[in-house]
Amino acid sequence: MKTLKISEAVVRRLPLYLRYLNNLQIINVRTVSSQQLGEALDLNPAQIRKDLACFGEFGRKGIGYEVDYLIGKIKSILKLDQPINVVLIGAGHLGHAISNYTVYLKDNMKIVAILDNDPGKIGHITAGISIEPLDHLKEIVEARGIRVGIITVPAEAAQKVCDLLVDAGIHAILNFAPTNLRVPDDVRVHHTDFTMELHSLSYYL
Amino acid sequence: MKTLKISEAVVRRLPLYLRYLNNLQIINVRTVSSQQLGEALDLNPAQIRKDLACFGEFGRKGIGYEVDYLIGKIKSILKLDQPINVVLIGAGHLGHAISNYTVYLKDNMKIVAILDNDPGKIGHITAGISIEPLDHLKEIVEARGIRVGIITVPAEAAQKVCDLLVDAGIHAILNFAPTNLRVPDDVRVHHTDFTMELHSLSYYL
Numbered sequence: 111m112k113t114l115k116i117s118e119a120v121v122r123r124l125p126l127y128l129r130y131l132n133n134l135q136i137i138n139v140r141t142v143s144s145q146q147l148g149e150a151l152d153l154n155p156a157q158i159r160k161d162l163a164c165f166g167e168f169g170r171k172g173i174g175y176e177v178d179y180l181i182g183k184i185k186s187i188l189k190l191d192q193p194i195n196v197v198l199i200g201a202g203h204l205g206h207a208i209s210n211y212t213v214y215l216k217d218n219m220k221i222v223a224i225l226d227n228d229p230g231k232i233g234h235i236t237a238g239i240s241i242e243p244l245d246h247l248k249e250i251v252e253a254r255g256i257r258v259g260i261i262t263v264p265a266e267a268a269q270k271v272c273d274l275l276v277d278a279g280i281h282a283i284l285n286f287a288p289t290n291l292r293v294p295d296d297v298r299v300h301h302t303d304f305t306m307e308l309h310s311l312s313y314y315l
Numbered sequence: 316m317k318t319l320k321i322s323e324a325v326v327r328r329l330p331l332y333l334r335y336l337n338n339l340q341i342i343n344v345r346t347v348s349s350q351q352l353g354e355a356l357d358l359n360p361a362q363i364r365k366d367l368a369c370f371g372e373f374g375r376k377g378i379g380y381e382v383d384y385l386i387g388k389i390k391s392i393l394k395l396d397q398p399i400n401v402v403l404i405g406a407g408h409l410g411h412a413i414s415n416y417t418v419y420l421k422d423n424m425k426i427v428a429i430l431d432n433d434p435g436k437i438g439h440i441t442a443g444i445s446i447e448p449l450d451h452l453k454e455i456v457e458a459r460g461i462r463v464g465i466i467t468v469p470a471e472a473a474q475k476v477c478d479l480l481v482d483a484g485i486h487a488i489l490n491f492a493p494t495n496l497r498v499p500d501d502v503r504v505h506h507t508d509f510t511m512e513l514h515s516l517s518y519y520l
Contacts, residue, residue, distance in 0.1 A: 116518070125514035129493060150495060188518045196513075203412035208509065210408045219513055257520055258513070282516045284509065288334060290355060298519040300512045304413065304489065307505045308401075308424055308463070309330035311487045313321070313393045314503040315462055 116187065120161050126151055127158070128184045134177050143174035194219045195256040197280075199271050200263035201226040201234070201241045204286055208262060209237035219258070223250050244274070251278040258282045265289040272299075321392070325366050331356055332363070333389045339382050348379035399424045400461040402485075404476050405468035406431040406439070406446045409491055413467060414442035424463070428455050449479070456483040463487045470494040477504075 116124075130150055134142055144162075148155035162175065169175040185191045196212075198205055198221050205224065212221050224236055227244040234241050242250060250256065259275040261268055261283060268287035275283055276297055283299045285291055288306075291299050321329075335355055339347055349367075353360035367380065374380040390396045401417075403410055403426050410429065417426050429441055432449040439446050447455065455461065464480040466473055466488060473492035480488055481502055488504045490496055493511075496504050 121515050121518045122511075124518075125511035128514065129508070129511065130495065133494070152495070188514055189520055190514060190517055194517055194520070203408075203415045207408035207412040212510070217510075217514075219510075219517065258516060260513075282520055284512055284516055286509070289338070290335065290357070298516060300516050302507065302509045302512050303334070304491070304507045305417070305422075305424075306327075306330035306334065307489055307507050308465075309333065309393055309395060309422075310326045311463060311489055311503060311505050312395055312399055312424065313326045313329075315394055315399065315487055 116164055120164055121188075123153070123161055124184050124188055126153075127161075128181065128188070128190075131177050131181045131184070135181060139177055141174045141176055142180075144169065146174070190218050192218060194258055195222045195254050196220060196258040196260060197223040197225060197247070197251060197254075197256045197275075198260040198262060199225045199244065199247075199275070200261060200267075200286075201228075201231050201236060202262060202264075205260075205262040206236050208260065208286075209239065212237070221260070222254050222256060225250070244271075247274055248278045251280065256280070258284070261285045261287055261291075263287055321369055325369055326393075328358070328366055329389050329393055332366075333386065333393070333395075336382050336386045336389070340386060344382055346379045346381055347385075349374065351379070395423050397423060399463055400427045400459050401425060401463040401465060402428040402430060402452070402456060402459075402461045402480075403465040403467060404430045404449065404452075404480070405466060405472075405491075406433075406436050406441060407467060407469075410465075410467040411441050413465065413491075414444065417442070426465070427459050427461065430455070449476075452479055453483045456485065461485070463489070466490045466492055466496075468492055 144155040144158045147158050196219055198209055201224050209221055209224055224239050224241050225244045225247055226241050231241050232243050259280045261271050263271050265287045268285060268289050269291055272283060272291045272293060276293055281297050285299055285301050288303050293299055349360040349363045352363050401424055403414055406429050414426055414429055429444050429446050430449045430452055431446050436446050437448050464485040466476050468476050470492045473490060473494050474496055477488060477496045477498060481498055486502050490504055490506050493508050498504055
């Protein structure tokens with residue numbers, strides 16, 4: 111088996127395919143064509159065929175892709191076929207919303223710890239999880255095998271929290287704070303800033 | 316003055332520049348070079364110069380860009396120099412988080428209405444705004460000159476809410492529900508699905 115290096119653009123599209131395929135699976139659809147995928151996801155079917163061919167899945171002419179098989183394959187590529195423990199830092203409104211939301215996700219990524227530095231919040235239960243003190247981060251990450259961090263603190267605290275995550279051995283961070291983060295080269299940060307989505311949406315008004 | 320057609324990629328980067336420039340302005344930095352911008356935003360300085368040249372802003376050699384001027388220019392390109400009223404539909408955890416968050420944004424995009432179809436939520440105050448019934452959407456959009464809609468309802472309700480927004484005359488939608496939406500060609504939808512960010516992050520573990 112060869113190791114594949116997949117482009118960032120493909121890695122960003124795979125979760126989109128996965129989400130749609132999961133929906134098909136729920137309604138018991140067994141096969142799907144690149145044409146159907148393209149229409150549903152507003153992508154070029156040729157692009158989809160090319161993306162999926164990246165990892166040796168070609169589908170069958172006239173039948174298309176087998177939904178179950180493709181889900182398994184994409185999960186394996188994205189390493190979502192194994193449990194991935196996640197820590198969330200910042201138990202404000204956004205932290206609560208995200209924790210509550212992920213509880214309902216049927217996937218292997220699970221928030222297993224919610225941390226905050228406000229003593230008034232410690233011990234409160236969110237999404238079935240008791241909020242713990244931020245200064246226990248390192249022990250918690252180690253004890254629970256946590257590999258991903260989510261930052262939902264205000265912008266001015268984000269870099270400090272990010273440094274703590276890196277120091278605790280986290281290499282993958284999803285940042286909701288509206289600011290850029292400096293990290294070592296071996297740490298990957300993805301940003302989710304909906305105000306930037308709103309701002310770019312405004313252009314099209 | 317010529318009308319400019321800016322590529323989608325540039326439109327997506329402009330809010331990133333704007334966010335960083337706003338931070339510079341707060342700490343009274345007057346000028347910035349493409350080099351500094353590139354380092355802070357992890358982008359190629361040549362790309363930044365090219366993006367900014369799109370709208371006739373060239374900066375000055377050895378001095379760089381004037382922060383205030385560039386902020387004004389980008390805001391004007393993104394049409395953020397005018398008030399833009401926003402309606403949010405779905406007063407759950409995520410809706411609350413987003414409403415509370417946007418209150419603190421010093422910008423012209425303002426959530427002026429929060430709607431839900433749960434009678435138990437009507438009249439409750441979130442982020443200083445009283446939650447109103449979803450079936451008043453059309454009148455509210457018209458009366459308050461609302462031009463942007465945010466969808467924070469569950470996936471299974473998102474298409475219906477989207478149709479209502481389109482029917483009410485909204486042409487720009489930010490969708491947080493984890494599902495694709497079908498809209499007419501003259502309606503623009505941006506998606507924010509942090510689970511997809513998490514899933515693509517997983518690949519790099």
